[in-house]
Amino acid sequence: MMGNVTDMRIVTWNINSLRLRLPLLARLGEALRPDIICLQETKVPDDLFPADAVRDLGYAHVLYRGMKSYNGVAILSRVQLTSLDDTPDWCARSDCRHIAASFPLDGEAVELHNFYVPAGGDIPDPDANPKFAHKLAFVDEATTWFANRPNRRTILVGDLNIAPLEQDVWSHRQLLTVVSHTPPETSRLLAWQENGFVDAMRHFVPPQEKLYTWWSYRNRDWKASNRGRRLDHIWVTPDLTDRLVDMTVLRDARDWPTTSDHVPVVVDFRD
Incomplete structure (x- = not known):
């Protein structure tokens, strides 16, 4: 990736507590020099967001939406951001799972949507598990919202908490009944994606090849077992596909000290 000519580098990462892992954010910035970083699970209320520390890392433009101990999303940028505030209150919960902005690319605005989809608990039954019901309802709402608006020059990123394809998990057969890869989830995520993304x-890694962004903390040796899932995503509208330069999953970050169980995903765009 580093050898390609790029004008805009965007990273998405479920950091799993921004204040706890602020040194890793600095390490990410030094390693990749991204123009924009989208974070999920920041787990910090807005009044305690470390905006000055983030700006000290070179990200002068910062948008965030957070709450104590749970959820939270943020966009950190070296380029000017314009906040997009006309987004829904998903499932009427006000639980800080989506933030959106626009930024300039090739002299025209691009919309950027950063999502943290509910994990859904452990039981893949919406009647027995309210968390799973919430997850399905959230994806349904998002699908409908994007289907009813003109989607152009749009990038959607985030921890969508669903691995939709067979090669997005270490074992399609064994995970069919495990939350994140069940048919009610995968069919919904693909329906959302197919509504204009x-x-x-x-685009860079064929669907028949394995591709993961998350490895459980429960795996003592995550590299040896390699029981991963692709829970983190970057989508673009078709009018931006000719701007795509390269994509990398920063697997090395899974070995950083006290790191997240997710790793950053990087996509480069040409202006």
Whole structure:
């Protein structure tokens, strides 16, 4: 990736507590020099967001939406951001799972949507598990919202908490009944994506090849077992596919000290 000519580098990362892992954010910035970083699970209320520390890392433009201990999303940028505030209150919960902005690319605005989809708990039954019901309802709402608006020059990123394709998990057969890869989830995520988006990661990595962004903390040796899932995504509208330069999953970050169980995903765009 580093050898390609790029004008805009965007990273998405479920950081799993921004204040706890602020040194890793600095390490990410030094390693990749991204123009924009989208974070999920920041787990910090807005009044305690470390905006000055983030700006000290070179990200002068910062948008965030957070709450204590749970959820939270943020966009950190070296380029000017314009906040997009006309987004829904998903499932009427006000639980800080979506933030959106626009930024200039090739002299014209691009919309950027950063999502943290509910994880859904452990039981893949919406009647027995309210968390799973919430997850399905959230994806349904998002699908409908994007289907009813003109989607052009749009990038959607985030921890969508669903691995939709067979090669997005270490074992399709064994995970069919495990939350994140069940048919009610995968069919919904693909329906959302097919409502006007291209999978930027699979634009570079064929769907028949394994591709993961998350490895459980429960795996003592995550590299040896390699029981991963692709829960983190970057989508673009078709009018931006000719701007795509390259994509990388920063697997090395899974070995950083006290790191997240997710790793950053990087996509480069040409202006």
